Amino acid sequence: MGSKPIIDLRSDTVTQPTPGMRDTMSNAPLGDDVFGEDPTVNALEERLAAMFGYEAGLFCPSGTMTNQIGIKAHTQPLQEIICHRESHIYCYEGGGMAFNSQLSTRLLTGNKGLITVQQVLDNINEENVHKPVTSIVAQENTTNREGGTVHRVGEYEKVYVVCQQHGLKHHLDGARLFNALVATGDTPASYGKAFDSISICLSKGLGAPVGSVLVGNKDFIKLSRRIRKVFGGGMRQAGVIAAAGLYAIDNHIVRLADDHRRAKQLEGVLKDKSYVAEVFPVDSNLVIFRLADDMLANTFIANLQSHGILAINMGPQLVRFVTHLDVDDADVDRVCEVLEEI
Numbered sequence: 052m053g054s055k056p057i058i059d060l061r062s063d064t065v066t067q068p069t070p071g072m073r074d075t076m077s078n079a080p081l082g083d084d085v086f087g088e089d090p091t092v093n094a095l096e097e098r099l100a101a102m103f104g105y106e107a108g109l110f111c112p113s114g115t116m117t118n119q120i121g122i123k124a125h126t127q128p129l130q131e132i133i134c135h136r137e138s139h140i141y142c143y144e145g146g147g148m149a150f151n152s153q154l155s156t157r158l159l160t161g162n163k164g165l166i167t168v169q170q171v172l173d174n175i176n177e178e179n180v181h182k183p184v185t186s187i188v189a190q191e192n193t194t195n196r197e198g199g200t201v202h203r204v205g206e207y208e209k210v211y212v213v214c215q216q217h218g219l220k221h222h223l224d225g226a227r228l229f230n231a232l233v234a235t236g237d238t239p240a241s242y243g244k245a246f247d248s249i250s251i252c253l254s255k256g257l258g259a260p261v262g263s264v265l266v267g268n269k270d271f272i273k274l275s276r277r278i279r280k281v282f283g284g285g286m287r288q289a290g291v292i293a294a295a296g297l298y299a300i301d302n303h304i305v306r307l308a309d310d311h312r313r314a315k316q317l318e319g320v321l322k323d324k325s326y327v328a329e330v331f332p333v334d335s336n337l338v339i340f341r342l343a344d345d346m347l348a349n350t351f352i353a354n355l356q357s358h359g360i361l362a363i364n365m366g367p368q369l370v371r372f373v374t375h376l377d378v379d380d381a382d383v384d385r386v387c388e389v390l391e392e393i
């Protein structure tokens with residue numbers, strides 16, 4: 052270890068804004084965004100909305116907030132949401148769907164986090180006083196807890212057809228959607244045609260310090276803006292952080308392919324290790340692996356930490372590595388060396 056800097060593989064949220072990003076932030080024109088007068092926030096919202104082929108966008112402090120607002124704007128209390136058992140909205144948003152939107156939750160399994168046409172058809176409640184009214188399907192791409200699995204837009208297009216036939220909204224938690232776009236070549240505009248709303252995080256792989264954007268049609272975003280105010284998410288000279296998001300869109304999308312290549316390198320080394328039972332197939336920048344025998348993730352993570360490498364657990368025996376803007380080729384080579392030694 053000695054003077055070697057820490058290599059932080061816990062999450063792609065740990066990145067520091069680059070010098071160029073900081074410059075852009077400090078020079079951004081600002082105004083009061085609750086009055087709709089911050090030109091930088093407006094530019095960011097318009098930019099992402101246009102990219103995905105929607106009418107409007109809404110800048111929020113977090114991806115949790117963009118998901119929760121989107122779900123609330125699409126639903127009424129006593130309705131039911133169809134989502135995956137491993138989804139972020141269910142696992143990591145503090146029960147917000149019940150608290151914020153008073154929804155009943157239908158949890159599905161399998162298909163690496165994708166909710167399929169057949170699953171939607173099998174899980175729409177019939178008209179019956181005992182049952183909540185099914186009103187929304189929420190997807191996630193890439194899928195965090197499945198190990199960054201990437202799904203193709205064609206899958207969602209098929210589901211959207213069924214959603215529209217049955218009067219259901221289709222929401223995408225696209226926290227890492229740009230990773231999926233870079234990995235597949237699918238276009239943002241094709242996603243806009245497959246969902247009623249999309250939540251996009253700027254503070255994950257894109258490397259901005261704060262912020263997420265919700266995109267959708269004008270009426271939906273108008274209602275979402277009211278809900279954001281109620282949630283306490285109306286910010287004032289927010290352009291200072293929105294500028295980082297604009298910079299990230301201009302400069303940090305194409306480079307996501309480097310993160311994916313580095314994650315593949317880690318997967319390749321982990322696969323051959325006797326202390327690893329299973330590596331989840333790596334599609335993007337997340338590497339999740341299960342330790343062999345009864346080795347505990349926390350013990351393994353403590354061992355890595357003594358070599359200056361940080362990771363987190365995703366379960367008692369599951370470890371997660373995430374590659375990102377602040378991890379370069381030399382860092383990954385160093386991690387691979389340590390993985391060979393321990």
Ligand SMILES: *Cc1c(COP(=O)(O)O)cnc(C)c1O
Pocket residue numbers: 112113114115116118139140191193194195224226227252254255263
């Ligand atoms: C990180 C993440 C979010 C949003 O998280 P915040 O920390 O609230 O910005 C939402 N969905 C997924 C899949 C995520 O990984």
